[in-house]
């Protein structure tokens with residue numbers, strides 16, 4: 001399963017989707033195959049005109065939009081933000097009054113900050129999935145409305161993972177990565193030590 005297929009698997013027939021940062025609108029194409037309309041938006045005019053010239057499907061509503069600026073209240077209840085960094089995702093959400101029943105993210109970085117700050121915006125983690133595409137791991141997170149008190153393990157390593165085998169593989173990859181960093185650095189790094197402890201405990205608990 002690739003990233004876009006994974007996002008698609010968390011979308012139900014009744015969801016009204018806006019994909020912000022759609023690029024070539026692969027998700028909207030998948031949704032159209034399910035006979036579902038969606039909004040495919042991107043900040044880049046060039047990207048949208050290229051997507052429009054490749055795809056002509058009445059179920060896809062293309063928009064040039066910085067974040068959610070061109071999306072109106074009531075047009076969508078499910079937001080997809082994939083292939084961008086945590087700070088861009090948070091900027092987009094901090095700059096809108098719109099609320100969503102479901103937000104699906106695949107951030108490139110800082111998943112700990114994403115989980116924490118989304119909680120401040122009253123969006124809590126519902127499910128997570130690790131996807132491996134072209135030998136790279138991606139952390140998909142589905143948020144819904146509400147607030148949660150997370151443990152530090154949940155903030156750092158996520159929770160409610162749907163693919164346990166891939167999650168274990170990812171945890172082992174992270175453990176090796178942090179052990180290598182620790183070995184190659186002369187200085188003590190409390191954050192790396194904390195992550196190594198969390199990873200060792202988590203791997204033990206799910207093996």
Ligand SMILES: C[S@@+](CC[C@H](N)C(=O)[O-])C[C@H]1O[C@@H](n2cnc3c(N)ncnc32)[C@H](O)[C@@H]1O
Nearest residue numbers: 020021022023042043044047065066067082083
């Ligand atoms: C790497 S692509 C990701 C494409 C697709 N969502 C995916 O996951 O494969 C990132 C896209 O986000 C768009 N983007 C970046 N910042 C944005 C913003 N503030 N609002 C809307 N789109 C944005 C870029 O133009 C680019 O097309």
